[in-house]
Amino acid sequence: MAFPVDVTTVQGDILSGLLKKLETTVFFQIGDDVQSFRKQLTQIIPLITTTPQAAERRAQVAKNKQEAAQQGRKADLLPIVGVTLAFSKFGLTKLGITDSTGDSPFEQGQLADAPSLADDVSNWLDVFKNGVHGVFIIAGDCQDNIDQQLTQIEGIFGVGTAQATINEVFRVTGNVRPDDQKGHEHFGFLDGISNPAVTDFDKTRFPGQESVPASVILFVEDETKPSWTVGGSFLAFRYLSQLVPEFNDFLKKNPIVLPGLSPEQGSEFLGARLVGRWKSGAPVDLAPLQDDPALGADPQRNNNFRYDIGDDFTSQDRCPFAAHVRKTNPRNDLEGMANPIPTTPQRIIRRGIPFGPEVSDAEAAQAKTLTDRGLLFRCYQSSISNGFRFIQTNWANNTGFPFGKPIPAPGFDAIIGQASDPTSRTLTGVNPQDQGTSLSLPTQWVVSKGGEYFFTPSTVALRDTFALPA
Ligand code: HEM
Structure with a gap:
């Protein structure tokens, strides 16, 4: 069966993970000049990694590793950077996108959900109490390449000038752990082993791996939902x-x-x-x-x-x-x-x-x-x-x-x-x-x-609903 959404418009990371040694997550608020922000967004869209690009990069790295193994040497790190962009409900509202996704926790934001999660809000970082609007995730092989990409993004939004249209409110860098702990979380256990396969997207399904319809992960055509949701996915972020x-x-x-x-x-x-x-x-x-x-x-x-x-x-x-x-x-x-x-x-x-x-x-x-x-x-x-x-x-x-x-x-x-x-x-x-x-x-x-709940729109929704022509 055909995949229910145009996968070339789905942001990378959702169906095909961004490759990462390091990853910088930048949380921002949109300033008062929303029109300029929306125009600048048009220039950001080409920088966003799509699903086929993320998948292609994974394939490249796998091939590189295989060749190196055949030649009995360690594979060189390929220079790779991936970018995704997502917005919270506060961000959508700021952009004037007010129709409801129908998902109550997203609509209210994670802070309102904290009591249900049994979070102790006195432990929360202030940034998550103040209504973050959006988040860039920039993953890559080294900090220099990530920083270069970030500088380009900041340049587009005029960060550092009086005309800046975003205010960066928090930045955190994650890193794959060293040596034999690569892929292990901090308690020492290997992570990232079990994720479901997505039907009609994942070509390989490993024994015991559950297959889920695309609609469990992505928004698909649904007349009860805003059309800009198609091809998007909710991102639940937690600073743990x-x-x-x-x-x-x-x-x-x-x-x-x-x-x-x-x-x-x-x-x-x-x-x-x-x-x-x-x-x-x-x-x-x-x-x-x-x-x-x-x-x-x-x-x-x-x-x-x-x-x-x-x-x-x-x-x-x-x-x-x-x-x-x-x-x-x-x-x-x-x-x-x-x-x-x-x-x-x-x-x-x-x-x-x-x-x-x-x-x-x-x-x-x-x-x-x-x-x-x-x-x-x-x-x-x-x-x-x-x-x-x-x-x-x-x-x-x-x-x-x-x-x-x-x-x-x-x-x-x-x-x-x-x-x-x-x-x-x-x-x-x-x-x-x-x-x-x-x-x-x-x-x-x-x-x-x-943390915060975000929506990661398709690149088409970004172009047609979130951005304005430059
Ligand atoms: C610091 C916090 C956390 C640590 C240290 C942690 C650690 C791990 C480890 C070591 C695994 C096994 C590897 C794997 O199956 O991929 C795992 C699996 C998993 N974790 Fe976590 N995790 C954390 C937070 C969470 C949270 C917040 C959730 C969701 C509410 C979650 C949901 C899952 C799920 C769904 C699996 C896969 C289980 C399966 O399919 O067998 N984890 N986690």
Whole structure:
């Protein structure tokens, strides 16, 4: 079947991730001269990376790596920069685009949603309390290339002059972690393994990878929605700090005690059962007792699991219900029940990047975070209500989820579950041989410092609705 939208107009990153070693995210507000801003936008559109461009660059880099491997050398980094642009509801309103997307969390903004997410707004960065209008994401192979691209964008908006039409309110740079931690988030676990394939776009679907219709990720033709939404996608952005030394200290002090496991192995096992994957990415559902790095690295196998053992979907022998990956994508937990609940509407495409330095010796010694680090989380979906927000509030923060399991309740998502009292989080099923006992988590190791909900329009919508002819 034909893809339901013109993919050449869909911004890169949504269906095909921007390549990145580093990534600078620039949040801005639009000044009073909205007409000039809209005219300048016309010059920005050619700088935006489209889906085919992002896909082509990925193919180039893959080819480059393959050639280098065949010649027994390390691949050179190709100079690559990708740009995307998205607007919040505040930004749309400023531009005079007032028709509703129908998605209540987007329409109200993330600050209004903070209580439902169980965020403590006193931790939020001011920038997210003041109504950000838009965001540029500039990803690339090195900071110089990113900065050059940013200078060009700023030049178009006259930044640094009295005629500037945007005011940059916050900038943050994320970076892929060094050496063997490449691709791993700051707690040390390989990330970016499981995203759904999009039907009629993704040519390859790995075993176990769910396929979702384009409409789960993108807006498609729908007479009840504004026409400028077609080919666009909501971007949920979250600035999530991670208390890494504190997390590691907890693992160290609370190893799972099982015959044959050393305390170090017990701590590693605890970490794996909290996440649902070992640090290598190997899913505990397939490698329940010890890490299997070859499995973690193998896309043919590392998603090929459903959490069911035979027809039994009530077991957490291999993976706790509250493990992060089981909470955020329960796979067969709901679909396999007598009255299956489809989870397709809840699928999102994640494209985050870590930020902040590696843990210092002083931080490790004191088991205390002294410098901010974490994840610049972002995900794409056609509905914030069904996507990010649903996963955070109805699943991760919901102690009863997944439903239909034997009591006691699974508890909070160990990684991102949030409670109004952050010291009150508990979960069960962590020790496979003592599943009823509840484990108390002393704190939230992931601290939300806020974020915003954005809409990433197609380049056609940018041209015809957002911009004005120069
Ligand atoms: C600092 C915060 C976070 C950390 C450290 C983290 C870490 C991870 C890791 C290590 C994985 C496994 C790798 C993979 O499957 O790609 C994962 C998967 C996932 N995470 Fe997170 N994550 C964080 C925040 C979030 C948030 C805020 C959400 C959504 C509300 C989320 C949703 C997911 C989903 C949907 C998966 C894939 C599960 C699957 O399909 O098996 N994560 N995360």
